[in-house]
Amino acid sequence: MPDPGSSPQQSSTPAAAARAAAAPADEAESGEDALLTLPGPPSFPSPFPAVRETAQEIPGSAPVTESAPAHRAVPESAPVPVPAPGRDDGTGGETTARGGEPNSRCTEEDAAAARHARQASSVLERILCGPSGPGTSSLRPGRREVSPACGVSEGSSVFGASDPPAQGEPVPGLYYHPVPEPDAARVGEVSRRIKRWAVDEVQAYPPEWEEEFDGFSVGRYMVACHPDAPTIEHLMVATRLMVAENAVDDCYCEDHGGSPIGLGSRLLLAHTALDPLHTTGEYEAEWVESLQSDAPRRAYRSAMEYFVRKASPSQADRYRHDMSRLHLGYLAEAAWAQAEHVPEVWEYLAMRQFNNFRPCPTITDTVGGYELPADLHARPAVQRVIALAGNATTLVNDLYSYTKELKSPGTHLNLPVVIAEREGLSEKDAYLKAVEVHNDLMHTFEAEAAALAAACPVPSVLRFLRGVAAWVDGNHYWHQTNTYRYSLPDFW
Amino acid sequence: MPDPGSSPQQSSTPAAAARAAAAPADEAESGEDALLTLPGPPSFPSPFPAVRETAQEIPGSAPVTESAPAHRAVPESAPVPVPAPGRDDGTGGETTARGGEPNSRCTEEDAAAARHARQASSVLERILCGPSGPGTSSLRPGRREVSPACGVSEGSSVFGASDPPAQGEPVPGLYYHPVPEPDAARVGEVSRRIKRWAVDEVQAYPPEWEEEFDGFSVGRYMVACHPDAPTIEHLMVATRLMVAENAVDDCYCEDHGGSPIGLGSRLLLAHTALDPLHTTGEYEAEWVESLQSDAPRRAYRSAMEYFVRKASPSQADRYRHDMSRLHLGYLAEAAWAQAEHVPEVWEYLAMRQFNNFRPCPTITDTVGGYELPADLHARPAVQRVIALAGNATTLVNDLYSYTKELKSPGTHLNLPVVIAEREGLSEKDAYLKAVEVHNDLMHTFEAEAAALAAACPVPSVLRFLRGVAAWVDGNHYWHQTNTYRYSLPDFW
Numbered sequence: 001m002p003d004p005g006s007s008p009q010q011s012s013t014p015a016a017a018a019r020a021a022a023a024p025a026d027e028a029e030s031g032e033d034a035l036l037t038l039p040g041p042p043s044f045p046s047p048f049p050a051v052r053e054t055a056q057e058i059p060g061s062a063p064v065t066e067s068a069p070a071h072r073a074v075p076e077s078a079p080v081p082v083p084a085p086g087r088d089d090g091t092g093g094e095t096t097a098r099g100g101e102p103n104s105r106c107t108e109e110d111a112a113a114a115r116h117a118r119q120a121s122s123v124l125e126r127i128l129c130g131p132s133g134p135g136t137s138s139l140r141p142g143r144r145e146v147s148p149a150c151g152v153s154e155g156s157s158v159f160g161a162s163d164p165p166a167q168g169e170p171v172p173g174l175y176y177h178p179v180p181e182p183d184a185a186r187v188g189e190v191s192r193r194i195k196r197w198a199v200d201e202v203q204a205y206p207p208e209w210e211e212e213f214d215g216f217s218v219g220r221y222m223v224a225c226h227p228d229a230p231t232i233e234h235l236m237v238a239t240r241l242m243v244a245e246n247a248v249d250d251c252y253c254e255d256h257g258g259s260p261i262g263l264g265s266r267l268l269l270a271h272t273a274l275d276p277l278h279t280t281g282e283y284e285a286e287w288v289e290s291l292q293s294d295a296p297r298r299a300y301r302s303a304m305e306y307f308v309r310k311a312s313p314s315q316a317d318r319y320r321h322d323m324s325r326l327h328l329g330y331l332a333e334a335a336w337a338q339a340e341h342v343p344e345v346w347e348y349l350a351m352r353q354f355n356n357f358r359p360c361p362t363i364t365d366t367v368g369g370y371e372l373p374a375d376l377h378a379r380p381a382v383q384r385v386i387a388l389a390g391n392a393t394t395l396v397n398d399l400y401s402y403t404k405e406l407k408s409p410g411t412h413l414n415l416p417v418v419i420a421e422r423e424g425l426s427e428k429d430a431y432l433k434a435v436e437v438h439n440d441l442m443h444t445f446e447a448e449a450a451a452l453a454a455a456c457p458v459p460s461v462l463r464f465l466r467g468v469a470a471w472v473d474g475n476h477y478w479h480q481t482n483t484y485r486y487s488l489p490d491f492w
Numbered sequence: 493m494p495d496p497g498s499s500p501q502q503s504s505t506p507a508a509a510a511r512a513a514a515a516p517a518d519e520a521e522s523g524e525d526a527l528l529t530l531p532g533p534p535s536f537p538s539p540f541p542a543v544r545e546t547a548q549e550i551p552g553s554a555p556v557t558e559s560a561p562a563h564r565a566v567p568e569s570a571p572v573p574v575p576a577p578g579r580d581d582g583t584g585g586e587t588t589a590r591g592g593e594p595n596s597r598c599t600e601e602d603a604a605a606a607r608h609a610r611q612a613s614s615v616l617e618r619i620l621c622g623p624s625g626p627g628t629s630s631l632r633p634g635r636r637e638v639s640p641a642c643g644v645s646e647g648s649s650v651f652g653a654s655d656p657p658a659q660g661e662p663v664p665g666l667y668y669h670p671v672p673e674p675d676a677a678r679v680g681e682v683s684r685r686i687k688r689w690a691v692d693e694v695q696a697y698p699p700e701w702e703e704e705f706d707g708f709s710v711g712r713y714m715v716a717c718h719p720d721a722p723t724i725e726h727l728m729v730a731t732r733l734m735v736a737e738n739a740v741d742d743c744y745c746e747d748h749g750g751s752p753i754g755l756g757s758r759l760l761l762a763h764t765a766l767d768p769l770h771t772t773g774e775y776e777a778e779w780v781e782s783l784q785s786d787a788p789r790r791a792y793r794s795a796m797e798y799f800v801r802k803a804s805p806s807q808a809d810r811y812r813h814d815m816s817r818l819h820l821g822y823l824a825e826a827a828w829a830q831a832e833h834v835p836e837v838w839e840y841l842a843m844r845q846f847n848n849f850r851p852c853p854t855i856t857d858t859v860g861g862y863e864l865p866a867d868l869h870a871r872p873a874v875q876r877v878i879a880l881a882g883n884a885t886t887l888v889n890d891l892y893s894y895t896k897e898l899k900s901p902g903t904h905l906n907l908p909v910v911i912a913e914r915e916g917l918s919e920k921d922a923y924l925k926a927v928e929v930h931n932d933l934m935h936t937f938e939a940e941a942a943a944l945a946a947a948c949p950v951p952s953v954l955r956f957l958r959g960v961a962a963w964v965d966g967n968h969y970w971h972q973t974n975t976y977r978y979s980l981p982d983f984w
Binding site for chain 1: 753754755756757758759760761763764767769770771772773775776778779782804805806808809812813816817819820821823824825826827828830831833835836837838839841842843845846865866867869870871872875876879880883929932933936
């Protein structure tokens, strides 16, 4: 995982008095959610008009719904069925996604069609980038509108003149999309609840790390990345997992006692908190006990328990797979660290596709209260879009954490460092080349996502693609504005 | 992965002359298959009569089909729709599995019902163990009938008096099911084709390892484990993957140059042959080239290429997930090896749930030419059955390879060794306790599978469960009879 949770730069603050033991831990299931629940599920702009206009240029593309008016490029506010929250009881929850969507409409979504579609995807890119047509203001709940929402000038300031200026500057030359400031009430409530969970439920960190935990701003991060979450509890699902992932990274891999030595054992045993052991009664008890034995395992176990209440079995399986990828990535990086080896650039990029934010954007449907069906998620074109998005977001982390990692003890691999070493470039030129690599991946992600949307115009696919794009944008927003953690190098 | 491909005990034989270069590598797609293709898809005994008898005792169990006669315990030969082979063109192939099965019939398949069902599962266990009713002789194509097919006496000889005696003795006291001798014509053809692939297509091993490769008997192994494969090419899908997995294990982890040092890097880069890198054009070329750079990567890449032609995207995703688990397991074991650390027994069992045969039985549907739908595969009860089966098969490997591993340099962890060390038992007592652990897992696997079959009597689920059970039985058969590789300790 990229390291949004590490770096104890200022970790000597005493514990806050607020850590009193009396707070109940069960508010997730209480009625508090109603205070910050959206009035209703967000209505989505119908993708079909835009899709039709594009699809007409795609050889072999599937027919679109007959009710969609032709020759209309701007998405309308015609609502499509959206998920109803609350799958906690195990019954229903999703509507359009599971079982209801005609997968056969995607049979023409092959590589050739995708490449053709890419060339005619400007309208679809607008769909992916965010709401811009009439009647789409409810698409990004919890955000104030900002103009322009898309079509970003590279290196521009995040907020318009009428918005409060965000802290931090974007990396010059970086291709990204600004987002509206996340809703303060949601951020406040998620921040309050996540601290209570971390402190009272799982004891994720000792008192002296409190300032660092606050500086992580994980509530703001997750609200920015999941604008369509129907309730605070949906946001909490993502937020707990993010904190847990960072507890593992910090305590096992990086700053807080982490080490490449023995990491394979630690990560596997922690992974059983996500992907449970099935063994004999005699040995199962010791395994169950082990899940309470350190902060990373307590956090994984509890966060997963909440997650599976909202996720379908296939969504949980998807998350476990992504986490096993993440752990493989940690272990490749650890092997290089142990040998003090700097890999080739392509090898680093391969490792970084695994040690990657991927587990975070791919739960966007669970957090949004719907499901991208497993058979659609598994399609190569969807897998490619997810991988490209994950890789772009992860390189954003490399770029923003560059100076922080330079200050850390030892050599911390990131893309600029590896390019400088392997391609004989100056630190500045290597950094600028890393920006180009990121931009290239972002452009490819958007083109492939647009092509996929054209080839497979199923509502859950379109919503999932928008969710991943929103995560990409929110992730950049968080990195740029987290001046507690990040500062840019002096290359310009 | 358990180590069915390692141990170069007799590896000095010169290369065979048969390694001539002229053989074409495209026979997989040729008409040769017809020679050994089954005359038609096997007809399955209807599980419903038995299910009904059991289901009546399950609180809240789902209704069964009305056409199923009640009070009939013995499975009949009423065929259910079965897959048509040949999904190579990407269109269709499966029939009952994808889209056609009523998943809702499984909504009552929860833990409580499963536990109740387990108590009334003797009939279902018979279904899982193998054909015994009238009209089921076509269930295990390529095998001669053997009696008794199920209801095995522990520690009995594998074959009846009328069958040719198999080589090797079973571990005394081990709970297992004997299987009929695999069809010699199929074994011969798979053996011929796999050697051609290994030698000519992917150069999986140097000439001096030929005897070891032959001693592996992978053709016999896979024919024994996949009795319902409709064609030789379906068997080849499993056989190539098995050889590739063992090439990685041998060359990266174990006997042939393997080491825990740097393993995390090697495994991740090899994993990209299964789960491809998505990066910029500049770096992609070097990655593509890397996939040809050593035997493990050549083998993974090619075997996966053949596999995805037969598998659905969800089946390929499942396999990738299982392989990432396997690689995590390797890395946990490597961490202990590097530190010369003997884990607790439960920790060893957790590692062994990952360093596990699991990727092999879970492709049983692809090899059988049908699909267990992703949403059913992901259900916790199915995941549990798969994990238990994988754990039992893997401990079979620990028991049969015990003396081989004792002869290897260094301490090779296996369950008897870990139990002896951690629980202060003699080698013999530790071995006998390991047998008990295996038997316990086998009994639990069968009980949970029977409960699942009762709770979710969907044809693809039942066939998948039988496929996993067949893999478990075939795996034992191969271990017992592979006297080239294995011999029992002198404890009885």
